[in-house]
Amino acid sequence: MAVETNQMRKFLNDPAAVVKDSLKGLAAAHGDLLRYDAANQIIVRKDAPKKGKVALISGGGSGHEPLHGGFVGLGMLDAAAPGEVFTSPVPGQMLAATKAVDGGAGVVHIVKNYTGDVLNFKLAAEDAADEGIKVTTVVIDDDVAVQDSLYTAGRRGVGATVLAEKIAGAAAEGGADLAHVTDTIKRVNARARSFGVALSSCVPPASGKAIFELPEGQIELGVGIHGEPGRRRAALGTASEVVDVMVEAVVSDLKAKHGSKVLVFVNGLGGTPLLELYLIYGEVDEKLRKAGLEPVRNLVGSYITSLEMAGASLTVLELDEELIKLWDAPVHTPALRWRV
Amino acid sequence: MAVETNQMRKFLNDPAAVVKDSLKGLAAAHGDLLRYDAANQIIVRKDAPKKGKVALISGGGSGHEPLHGGFVGLGMLDAAAPGEVFTSPVPGQMLAATKAVDGGAGVVHIVKNYTGDVLNFKLAAEDAADEGIKVTTVVIDDDVAVQDSLYTAGRRGVGATVLAEKIAGAAAEGGADLAHVTDTIKRVNARARSFGVALSSCVPPASGKAIFELPEGQIELGVGIHGEPGRRRAALGTASEVVDVMVEAVVSDLKAKHGSKVLVFVNGLGGTPLLELYLIYGEVDEKLRKAGLEPVRNLVGSYITSLEMAGASLTVLELDEELIKLWDAPVHTPALRWRV
Amino acid sequence: MMDAATISSWMREIETSVRAERDHLVQLDAAIGDGDHGTNMNRGFEAVVQALAADNGSPPGRLLIIAGRTLVSTVGGASGPLWGSALRSGGRVLGDETTFDAPQLVEILTAALASVKDLGTAALGDKTMVDALEPAVDTLRARVADGAPLAQALDEAAAAAEAGMRATIPLQARKGRASYLGERSVGHQDPGATSTALIMRALQRAVTSQP
Amino acid sequence: MMDAATISSWMREIETSVRAERDHLVQLDAAIGDGDHGTNMNRGFEAVVQALAADNGSPPGRLLIIAGRTLVSTVGGASGPLWGSALRSGGRVLGDETTFDAPQLVEILTAALASVKDLGTAALGDKTMVDALEPAVDTLRARVADGAPLAQALDEAAAAAEAGMRATIPLQARKGRASYLGERSVGHQDPGATSTALIMRALQRAVTSQP
């Protein structure tokens, strides 16, 4: 093995090429579902464009895998535009993706609420409109850790993005029109809330350095998915105590009707193993029921991550019959698959 | 949040109860597929015992999630017996599991080759036989990092366990008899080889201390799944160089016919994110083709882990038509699901 | 009079100082953002310098538009579209004129500032690049109006940008990633304001080093 | 003569010293195994002491069998079945007799060693608990045959176990997890041999501290 070493606990060739190298592998593993357009750095559903079907695209910085490329396929996304690690993609990527998937019924841009993502998608949507493609944009902002206001950047988009992509993807696959698909995403965003916590920072390949230092026994409360620190730091208590904070933050902001059916999404941030995620799910399930909500669907695993950060996020989505039907509908992507 | 802290980057209540707490959550999340028998600390398929179907059970230390509990369900395991973290389960668990799933057609014990697992399963099989249950035992030993010999404990069982559970589970679901299911597991074990590498140690909840210290820029070659160090330590090279070592170790020992169809399993050890696993898959796919093998199926993700260890393992299984058919057959478990 | 050469050397000056300050910008962004501002700006202006080197004979306004397009298509992040549209609107001011004077330079930067504020909707005091760019543009406009020599006016404008940059330290961010930190954003210098100060200082060097 | 009380106090002595050495056993196992030997043995012998406390009036052989069963059902790992069957086969030697003498104690330990070797197929020099247990049993047998006082014979047997324990350091493991390390297992003391030495020393204390 070469003596020249890379000073991170990562499997890398050229750190600057990590995104391209990973996308190449994704396409090699899932050639039945998708293809990788290296020139434009986008992942496109194999059978796109689908004539007459509303197309969904999303994108954002990389480092959140399987989001978004792992969600391209039947019943979910038609294309994904991955930027460099934690850096928004450029408009050219979203424009190329939009053109590649437009089947004449319009294209929805699902955008997580980060200034960079919003601005780059905005420029892409303008360009697409110039080329005569019908584009609608929905901005996801479900993170209750961030105080919202007219004068700020507003809430971040986190876990609800995964749920919106699945649910709206099913609607589009089922033949819903552009307005309905767009509205479905807005409903998911309106009925979902999330809160994340971290037990470690993460190490972006480009810098090779942890973004922040978190001593053992401490926890960052209210973190996002870009390795940024949270709203506050506290002593790490038991899982039950941590989940109390997460559930209280989400439930108090969601204000769901008593007895509502909910989808519970316990998400790992990359470095927290399933052993712990299920332990957390057990606590969440119990506390939500105590709070008068009824978990009827759930997703437990690492689906929207922050590289190898140790931590977890909770997303709760208030359901109705249509959302349940769309959640249960067939999906076939690298990261989510059922009923096919 | 309580001042009393736990000195690990883990979500835990009582560290001694981590396995039970996690199993409780697994059952809460997947009550449609399985149930948790807390008294015996076993996970049992919801509809077990299935009259006339050969039953499969496996077990071993915890800390490898989703293995084994996450593989209980249609087309895979009928029950799992999880021990404490990295500690073999006790015979009473396997006996209870065997009784719970026996549908009269016999029960297969899938055992990873570790002295503790082998001995505890052996005692359980003897007890089950005393109770008149037909039990066969197959020991999985696919890890080429370990030199095998009559006078040693022999090779460890690692990645091939997941493939054997899926493939034999499909055979059993399809009505194969005890001899055929048993033989199918043996064929998978005989045609599969694995090799693992680690970029960090892991921290067992009981001790709260890393099992070994690995400086940044170093790699442990030939690790297992219990946080044990590997056969040797080297400077960490590029992903391509690391994959060269893994592929060479596996391919040279597998000695598959030139042009053979293979299943490629790139497994994360718990702390390595999907971004890197797909990068590794890209390298593996390319190098295997250069070596004259044809990857026709793959599995990429963290399925047999070592808590939060950063690292990955490669398993290559030489396929034939029957194995491909069984791999593609429907499976519905918490961790693997397709065609249902 | 200034011309295409002025724009090219401005971009080269930016590329040089951003590369030199890359890690510092990364550290500033790591503290209250996501640690990529240095790599983003560095990637972008390297591409700009390449693009302009490949160009032959476009007028200064076109060069600014090419530079803006290049930033938009290579940077990503928040800074890409913001600086990209800033340079594009600045360039549009000149149309196809081959030279421009001090008052036109003021117009260029005024248009640039306007498009940053329009796209990003940030106001002075939100702890963003606006806190460095706005005082710089105001100072330049005022001193040029006073008839001060351009070199001196640009020096004072760059100084105003640097003062605005330092003034972001005590602020709580209301825009960009830093806003997610709430009170925790206080006490840190804004990375975008910092790179903006570099850009204004680069302009002063580019113009004064002219033959 | 020895009796049920001897067995109970032996088990209590083991529980005490294993608890005291728990972290040390964990460290030894972390170096060449998976770091759980201390917690495994501690969990097992705590359960054994509880089980025997709950028992009323069983003869010594039965107590050994109960202890063995308890180890098998609580320890897991390699050490559980090995020590569990060891104590069970040892207990079977006594049947229902209420007392036993030195030669019978030799038989008990001989049967225990035999079942460890039978189940684990380890030989002397494989760097396992056998390297401590076998010399201890051989020594006890020899000194009892010489007619040495039991207390002294047990002291020498424990010393032999301790010597065997230290002798595992230079060995390369051929059985158990440590064998996966190949040459890297050399230079470390085997955890199971270490707990075995504790168990033999506990026996000596239990017997000599008898009224």
Ligand SMILES: Nc1ncnc2c1ncn2[C@@H]1O[C@H](COP(=O)(O)OP(=O)(O)O)[C@@H](O)[C@H]1O
């Ligand atoms: N809405 C906005 N208006 C003006 N400037 C902004 C705005 N949002 C962010 N910025 C500037 O962008 C800088 C961050 O740029 P960069 O790190 O490259 O992008 P990102 O935040 O997407 O990673 C901030 O320091 C801030 O000065």
Ligand SMILES: Nc1ncnc2c1ncn2[C@@H]1O[C@H](COP(=O)(O)OP(=O)(O)O)[C@@H](O)[C@H]1O
């Ligand atoms: N085949 C064997 N025969 C005898 N003793 C063994 C054998 N395998 C392992 N051991 C003993 O067991 C000890 C490890 O026990 P423990 O750590 O509790 O179990 P595990 O290795 O399953 O974690 C080793 O140090 C060794 O002395």
Ligand SMILES: [Mg+2]
């Ligand atoms: Mg960024």
Ligand SMILES: [Mg+2]
């Ligand atoms: Mg163990």
Ligand SMILES: [Mg+2]
């Ligand atoms: Mg940034």
Ligand SMILES: [Mg+2]
């Ligand atoms: Mg051990």
